[in-house]
Amino acid sequence: MYPFKYHKAATVRGAVAILKKAEEPKLLAGGQTLIPTMKQRLASPKALVDLAGAGLSGIEQKGRTIVIGAMTTHAEVANSAVVQAAIPALAKLAGHIGDPQVRHRGTIGGSVANNDPAADYPAALMALGATVHTNKRKLAAEEFFAGLFSTALDEDEIVTKVAFPVPGKAGYVKFPNPASRYAIVGVFVAKKGRSVRVAVTGAGSDGVFRHEAMEEALGKRFNPKSLDGIATPAGNLNGDIHASAEYRAHLIGVIAKRAVAAAA
Amino acid sequence: MTVTAIGSAVRRKEDHRFITGKGQYTDDINRPGQTHAYFLRSPHAHATLKKVDIARAKTMPGVVAIYTGDDVAADKVGGLICGWMIHSKDGTPMRAGPHPILAQGKVRYVGDHVAVVVAETLAQAKDAAEAIDVDYGVLPANVDTAGAQAKGAPEVHSEAPNNTVYDWHIGDKAATEAAFKAAKHVTKLDIVNNRLVPNAMEPRAAVGEYDAGNDALTLYTTSQNPHVARLIMSAFLGIAPEHKLRVIAPDVGGGFGSKIFVYAEETVCVWAARKCGRPVKWTADRTEEFLCVAHGRDHVTRAELATDAEGKITGLRVKTIANMGAYLSTFASSVPTYLYATLLSGQYAIPNIYAEVDAVYTNTSPVDAYRGAGRPEATFVVERLVEAAAREIGMDPAAFRKRNFVSKFPHQTPVIMNYDAGDYKASLVKAMDMADVKGFGKRKREAAKQGKLRGLGYSTYIEACGIAPSQAVGSLGAGVGLWESAEVRVNPVGTVEVLTGSHSHGQGHETTFAQLVSSRLGISIDNVSIVHGDTDKVQFGMGTYGSRSGAVGMSAISKALDKIEAKAKKVAAHVLEAAEADIDFKDGQFTVKGTDKSVDFGTVALNAYIAHKFNPQELEPGLKEGSFYDPTNFTFPAGCHICEIEVDQETGVASIVKWTAVDDFGNVINPMIVEGQVHGGIAQGVGQALLESAIYNKDGQLVTASFMDYAMPRAHDLPSFDVGMTVTPCPSNPLGIKGCGEAGAIASPPAVINALTDALGTENVPMPATPQVLWQVIQRQSKMAKAAE
Amino acid sequence: MPTVTLxxxxxxxxxxxxxxxxxVQFLRENLRLTGTHVGCDTSQCGACVVHVDGKAVKSCTTFAVQCEGADVVTIEGLAKDGKLHPMQEAFREHHGLQCGFCTPGMIMSAVDIVNRKGAVDEATIREELEGNICRCTGYHNIVRAVEAGALAMTGKAPARQAAE
Known part of the structure; x- marks a missing residue:
C-alpha cells in the first residue's frame, strides 16, 4: 500500500472541505472494497476521508419510503426490523452481501458509490426506483449509476442517504461467484401497483441494467411463468472463467423467475 | 495417572496453543535487527532479461541491499535440484534445465524471481522493487500441457528439446497390446486432471539469520521436512555446511505437499542474511503463494480398459502428458511416474498394464506433489475407466468392481507394487450399506420430481504410502533414503521426550506419537513431549509427506521404544535383584515372574541415571535410545467412497447430498484424528472435482491468482461426511499402520465425477464440474436427445 | 503520524x-499479538477475524486508525481468568482444528455467530462461515464444534459434555 494522509470528518460539510483541499483524496466508508484494492497497490489515493464519524448512519421510515443513511452497514440493513417489514427483499439482499464480517463494516453508501458491476445494492436501487441523496442533490438511481465503477457523483459530492419507496412486492435472488461470492447474476424484481421493475446485476458489461422485456411481461401478470420464453441477448453481457455471456444470459432467465417466486 | 491407549480418541495436546492464539508460525517470529525481503517477480511468462538495473532502486529510502541473479552466480550458489532421476525409454537421463534461485538471463513463468530487495520495512522494499529498471525481451509463452511438445512450441529450456523432460514407460507393452486385441470390449476415456494450487492457509514464509561470531546460519521456514531442506541447501546449493546451518520449521499452517520442496525464497533469505549481516524475513502474500508455490496435478491422459466376455478386466493402457511447469521442483519427476503409474492397477487384478508418461516443460509455475501426488491422478483414471466400462457393458458398477477385485494377498501387480493386505469387498459392502445404495432408486425418482438430476458414484481406491524401502526406491531413481528416525529420551523422573524426524503441520503428531509412548511405557500422555522440526534438536529425519508419519515415523519410535524397554529391563533387574530374563514389563510396572516384586517405570528411569545399583562397566548409565527405521514395503491403504449428488438442471449447480467413506488404514492410533484427516482429504478432492482450477491464459498469466477467482471449498459447499472403517492390519511395519493423510483426496474426485456422469447420463464431464460446465453438459445432452428424436 | 488509542x-x-x-498489523507488529493471522490479501479467508466493538470484522481490511476508541478483542483475549471460552473448549473437544492457522479467526467468527444468532443449526453455521476458509478439516468437525460451543454459550450444554 502507498502512504496516504488520514482525515476523519465529523460532518459531511467537513468532509467536503477536506475533499476540496486534499491532494488526490478518496472517501473511506466501510473500506471493504477500497482497502483490498489499496493493499494490492491498484488504488493509490494520497488522502482518505473517513466518514465514520460524519453522522450518516441510520434507518428510518418516512411514510411509504425507507431512508437509509449512507454509512449504515449491510448488517444493520439486514437486521433492521423496519426494512424487514417494509422491504424484506432488501433486508435479504443486504444479508447476503460478502460475508458476516464484511457486512459488519461495508456500507450502502460505499457500495453504491463504488458501483461494482457485480455488487448487489445497485440492483435494488434500480428495481425499487430509489433516490440517492447527496450533499448537493437528489438523483434517481438510473441517473446515478453511470456504467462500470462510475456514477454521476462529482468529485466533491458525497452520498448521504438512499431513499427506497416501499414496493407492493419485491424479491432478490443472487447466483454467486463460487470464489469471490460477488454476483455472477443477481436479479431484483419489484412490483408497485401495476408497474414492475426488473434490475440485473453481475451480468451486464456496463453494470446494472433494467430488463425491459421482463418488466413488460411481469407487468401483465406477476408470475414466474410470464418469463417463459423471454431470452436475454448475450451481446452486452460479461464473460469470464466462471460464466460465459451465454451462461449468464441463461441464468438471468432462471434467476429472474426465482426472484419473482420469492417476491414478498 | 491415566495411560492413553492406542485406539483411543484422546483430544489433541497441541490444541491449547492454537485455540488461544499462542501458536508460533514462521511469520510470528521476529529477530532483532530484522529486515524485510521483497521479490521482484517477472510479469511475463517467458522473456529474456535484457537489463536489470538496480542503481536507482539502491538509493531508495530504507534499502539495505538488492541482489540479482548476477550476485547468485558470483557467489557460486548452486541451483535448486530435482531429487529423483527418471530415465526415458531409450535409457537417457531426464533433461533438466538449470533452476537458479534468482533468474539468470531469462525468466520462465509469471512470478519467476528477478531480484530481491532487502529493506528496513516491507513497504520500502516494495517501493524500491518498483524502481528497479528491467528490460524484458518478451518471448511467446508455452502454457498448454497437451501442446507443449508440438512443433514450433516455444522452448522453455534449451536442455530439453521439444520441451520434453522425459518420455518414460512402465509395464509390458506387447502383452498389453495383445490383451487389447483379444478384448471383447474396450472402454476409452480422454481425461484432464486439472491443475490445482495447494493453498495451505499459512502462506510460505522464511526468516534467515546469520551469527557472525560462529559463522553459522539459522533458517526459520515453513517446511514439512527441515532436514531435507538443510541437506539440499548444504550439499547442492552450498549455502553453508550442515553443521553450520540450522533449519527450524516451527508451527506450520498446513502443507499438503507444497512445503516439502526447497524454494528460491527461503534459500535467498538465508543466503542474503549472511551477505547483508542482518536477519532477513519474507512472508508470501496470497497472490505470491498462488504464483510461486508448486502446483499440483495437471495431467492430460488417454486411457483405455480391455474387458473380456465375462466382465473381467484383461488390460489397461495409458498415455499421459504431465506438466512440470517451468522448472523441475524437488520431487516433481517422481510424481507422474513412480507415484502415478505404479498405482494403475487400482484394487483390481489386471494382468496387463502399460503406461507411457511424457513430462513436459511449460511457462507455468513448477508442478510437484500435492496431497496424494500421482495417486489421485491414477485413481481418477482407474475409477473412471471402471465405472464407464461397467456402464458400457451393462453391468452394475459395484458388481463389476467385485468381479475384478484383488482378493488374494500378497498380490503382485504388473506395475511394481506388491499389495500386502486388504479386503476390498468388505469396504465396498460396508459403504454400500451405510450409503443405503438400495434406496437410491427411490431417492432419484423423488429428486426428479423436484427437477433435480440425482446420481451415485463409487470410488474404490488404493494408494501406496510410506514410500520404501530405501534400497528399492534408490533403484528407481530416488536421491534420498526414505526411512525415518526417532530418539526416545527418558528423563530421570520418568518423563519422556521423543525426537522425531517426522514433522507435524496439522496431523496431530504431538498427540498420536505421545499416545504410542504412553501406552507402551505405561506413563501419562502428559508426561510425553514430542520434539520435531529443528535440525539442532533432531539429528536427522525425512519429514512428513506421502502419509508416511504413522507407518514409518511411528514405527521408528516403536523400534526405539523396544530398545528402551530392553535396557530398562536390565536396570529393573538390578533394582529388583532378579535375573533379567525373569523381568516382565506391563502397564508401566516391571515385575519379577512368579513374585509380587515390582517397580514402576519412573523408578527404573531414576535408577538408570543415578547408576547406584549396577556396574557401569557392564551396563551404561542413562536411558536414551534411537532408531532408524526402514520399512520392508510400501503400505496400501484402500477403501470405498460413495458420493450421492444432485444437479439443478436449470442452473447446473451440483450439491453433494450424501458422502460415505469406508477406509482401511490398518491399525488406527487415534480414530478422531484419522477421521479428521479423511474429512479434510475429501474436502480437497471435492474441491478438485467441483470448484478448483488454476487457469493460465495463452500469455501465461495466471488468471486465478487470488481467492477472488480460485474457488476454495467453503463450509456450505460441503455436507457432513459419514465415515466408517474396516481394518486389515499392515504386515509391513510393527504397528500395522497404513497411513491416512491422503486417502480422502485420492478417493473423492472420481466418486464425484462418477456420481455426476451417472446423474447426467454421459461419461464426458470434466473437472472442475462447475455450474457452467454442468450446464453446458446438460445443454449438449438435451441437444443430442432432440437430434435423436 | 496519527496517534491511535484503543x-x-x-x-x-x-x-x-x-x-x-x-x-492486523497493529495487533501483530505493534502489540505482538500474533494469534491473529493473515491468510489472504482479498478479505476472503477470515484468518484475521477479531471483534471490534463486539462485532466480528476482518482486521486485514480495517485500518488501525479507524479503530480509534474502539474495543478490540482478539483470540488472546477470549479466555478469561485462565479459563477457556466455551467455543475454544468446543473446538478442542470436537477436533475442530488441524494446523491451527485458520483457527483463531474461525473461533472469533463462531463466537460472533452465536452472539448474533444463539444456538444455531448446521445449515446456518455453514452459511455463516462464509467468510472463513479452512483447508484442513473439511469443516465437518468445525461445524460440530460450533454447534457444541453454541449450546455451551447459550447455557444449554457444556462444550465438553456435548461431545460424549
Missing part, C-alpha cells in the same frame, strides 16, 4: 502509526 483485550493501548497500518 482498547485491546481489556487493556488500553496507544501508538503513533503510519495511517496505512492495518488493524
Amino acid at each position: 482498547t485491546v483485550n481489556g487493556r488500553q493501548v496507544s501508538a503513533d502509526v503510519d495511517a496505512r497500518t492495518l488493524l
Whole structure:
C-alpha cells in the first residue's frame, strides 16, 4: 500500500472541505472494497476521508419510503426490523452481501458509490426506483449509476442517504461467484401497483441494467411463468472463467423467475 | 495417572496453543535487527532479461541491499535440484534445465524471481522493487500441457528439446497390446486432471539469520521436512555446511505437499542474511503463494480398459502428458511416474498394464506433489475407466468392481507394487450399506420430481504410502533414503521426550506419537513431549509427506521404544535383584515372574541415571535410545467412497447430498484424528472435482491468482461426511499402520465425477464440474436427445 | 503520524502509526499479538477475524486508525481468568482444528455467530462461515464444534459434555 494522509470528518460539510483541499483524496466508508484494492497497490489515493464519524448512519421510515443513511452497514440493513417489514427483499439482499464480517463494516453508501458491476445494492436501487441523496442533490438511481465503477457523483459530492419507496412486492435472488461470492447474476424484481421493475446485476458489461422485456411481461401478470420464453441477448453481457455471456444470459432467465417466486 | 491407549480418541495436546492464539508460525517470529525481503517477480511468462538495473532502486529510502541473479552466480550458489532421476525409454537421463534461485538471463513463468530487495520495512522494499529498471525481451509463452511438445512450441529450456523432460514407460507393452486385441470390449476415456494450487492457509514464509561470531546460519521456514531442506541447501546449493546451518520449521499452517520442496525464497533469505549481516524475513502474500508455490496435478491422459466376455478386466493402457511447469521442483519427476503409474492397477487384478508418461516443460509455475501426488491422478483414471466400462457393458458398477477385485494377498501387480493386505469387498459392502445404495432408486425418482438430476458414484481406491524401502526406491531413481528416525529420551523422573524426524503441520503428531509412548511405557500422555522440526534438536529425519508419519515415523519410535524397554529391563533387574530374563514389563510396572516384586517405570528411569545399583562397566548409565527405521514395503491403504449428488438442471449447480467413506488404514492410533484427516482429504478432492482450477491464459498469466477467482471449498459447499472403517492390519511395519493423510483426496474426485456422469447420463464431464460446465453438459445432452428424436 | 488509542483485550493501548497500518498489523507488529493471522490479501479467508466493538470484522481490511476508541478483542483475549471460552473448549473437544492457522479467526467468527444468532443449526453455521476458509478439516468437525460451543454459550450444554 502507498502512504496516504488520514482525515476523519465529523460532518459531511467537513468532509467536503477536506475533499476540496486534499491532494488526490478518496472517501473511506466501510473500506471493504477500497482497502483490498489499496493493499494490492491498484488504488493509490494520497488522502482518505473517513466518514465514520460524519453522522450518516441510520434507518428510518418516512411514510411509504425507507431512508437509509449512507454509512449504515449491510448488517444493520439486514437486521433492521423496519426494512424487514417494509422491504424484506432488501433486508435479504443486504444479508447476503460478502460475508458476516464484511457486512459488519461495508456500507450502502460505499457500495453504491463504488458501483461494482457485480455488487448487489445497485440492483435494488434500480428495481425499487430509489433516490440517492447527496450533499448537493437528489438523483434517481438510473441517473446515478453511470456504467462500470462510475456514477454521476462529482468529485466533491458525497452520498448521504438512499431513499427506497416501499414496493407492493419485491424479491432478490443472487447466483454467486463460487470464489469471490460477488454476483455472477443477481436479479431484483419489484412490483408497485401495476408497474414492475426488473434490475440485473453481475451480468451486464456496463453494470446494472433494467430488463425491459421482463418488466413488460411481469407487468401483465406477476408470475414466474410470464418469463417463459423471454431470452436475454448475450451481446452486452460479461464473460469470464466462471460464466460465459451465454451462461449468464441463461441464468438471468432462471434467476429472474426465482426472484419473482420469492417476491414478498 | 491415566495411560492413553492406542485406539483411543484422546483430544489433541497441541490444541491449547492454537485455540488461544499462542501458536508460533514462521511469520510470528521476529529477530532483532530484522529486515524485510521483497521479490521482484517477472510479469511475463517467458522473456529474456535484457537489463536489470538496480542503481536507482539502491538509493531508495530504507534499502539495505538488492541482489540479482548476477550476485547468485558470483557467489557460486548452486541451483535448486530435482531429487529423483527418471530415465526415458531409450535409457537417457531426464533433461533438466538449470533452476537458479534468482533468474539468470531469462525468466520462465509469471512470478519467476528477478531480484530481491532487502529493506528496513516491507513497504520500502516494495517501493524500491518498483524502481528497479528491467528490460524484458518478451518471448511467446508455452502454457498448454497437451501442446507443449508440438512443433514450433516455444522452448522453455534449451536442455530439453521439444520441451520434453522425459518420455518414460512402465509395464509390458506387447502383452498389453495383445490383451487389447483379444478384448471383447474396450472402454476409452480422454481425461484432464486439472491443475490445482495447494493453498495451505499459512502462506510460505522464511526468516534467515546469520551469527557472525560462529559463522553459522539459522533458517526459520515453513517446511514439512527441515532436514531435507538443510541437506539440499548444504550439499547442492552450498549455502553453508550442515553443521553450520540450522533449519527450524516451527508451527506450520498446513502443507499438503507444497512445503516439502526447497524454494528460491527461503534459500535467498538465508543466503542474503549472511551477505547483508542482518536477519532477513519474507512472508508470501496470497497472490505470491498462488504464483510461486508448486502446483499440483495437471495431467492430460488417454486411457483405455480391455474387458473380456465375462466382465473381467484383461488390460489397461495409458498415455499421459504431465506438466512440470517451468522448472523441475524437488520431487516433481517422481510424481507422474513412480507415484502415478505404479498405482494403475487400482484394487483390481489386471494382468496387463502399460503406461507411457511424457513430462513436459511449460511457462507455468513448477508442478510437484500435492496431497496424494500421482495417486489421485491414477485413481481418477482407474475409477473412471471402471465405472464407464461397467456402464458400457451393462453391468452394475459395484458388481463389476467385485468381479475384478484383488482378493488374494500378497498380490503382485504388473506395475511394481506388491499389495500386502486388504479386503476390498468388505469396504465396498460396508459403504454400500451405510450409503443405503438400495434406496437410491427411490431417492432419484423423488429428486426428479423436484427437477433435480440425482446420481451415485463409487470410488474404490488404493494408494501406496510410506514410500520404501530405501534400497528399492534408490533403484528407481530416488536421491534420498526414505526411512525415518526417532530418539526416545527418558528423563530421570520418568518423563519422556521423543525426537522425531517426522514433522507435524496439522496431523496431530504431538498427540498420536505421545499416545504410542504412553501406552507402551505405561506413563501419562502428559508426561510425553514430542520434539520435531529443528535440525539442532533432531539429528536427522525425512519429514512428513506421502502419509508416511504413522507407518514409518511411528514405527521408528516403536523400534526405539523396544530398545528402551530392553535396557530398562536390565536396570529393573538390578533394582529388583532378579535375573533379567525373569523381568516382565506391563502397564508401566516391571515385575519379577512368579513374585509380587515390582517397580514402576519412573523408578527404573531414576535408577538408570543415578547408576547406584549396577556396574557401569557392564551396563551404561542413562536411558536414551534411537532408531532408524526402514520399512520392508510400501503400505496400501484402500477403501470405498460413495458420493450421492444432485444437479439443478436449470442452473447446473451440483450439491453433494450424501458422502460415505469406508477406509482401511490398518491399525488406527487415534480414530478422531484419522477421521479428521479423511474429512479434510475429501474436502480437497471435492474441491478438485467441483470448484478448483488454476487457469493460465495463452500469455501465461495466471488468471486465478487470488481467492477472488480460485474457488476454495467453503463450509456450505460441503455436507457432513459419514465415515466408517474396516481394518486389515499392515504386515509391513510393527504397528500395522497404513497411513491416512491422503486417502480422502485420492478417493473423492472420481466418486464425484462418477456420481455426476451417472446423474447426467454421459461419461464426458470434466473437472472442475462447475455450474457452467454442468450446464453446458446438460445443454449438449438435451441437444443430442432432440437430434435423436 | 496519527496517534491511535484503543482498547485491546481489556487493556488500553496507544501508538503513533503510519495511517496505512492495518488493524492486523497493529495487533501483530505493534502489540505482538500474533494469534491473529493473515491468510489472504482479498478479505476472503477470515484468518484475521477479531471483534471490534463486539462485532466480528476482518482486521486485514480495517485500518488501525479507524479503530480509534474502539474495543478490540482478539483470540488472546477470549479466555478469561485462565479459563477457556466455551467455543475454544468446543473446538478442542470436537477436533475442530488441524494446523491451527485458520483457527483463531474461525473461533472469533463462531463466537460472533452465536452472539448474533444463539444456538444455531448446521445449515446456518455453514452459511455463516462464509467468510472463513479452512483447508484442513473439511469443516465437518468445525461445524460440530460450533454447534457444541453454541449450546455451551447459550447455557444449554457444556462444550465438553456435548461431545460424549
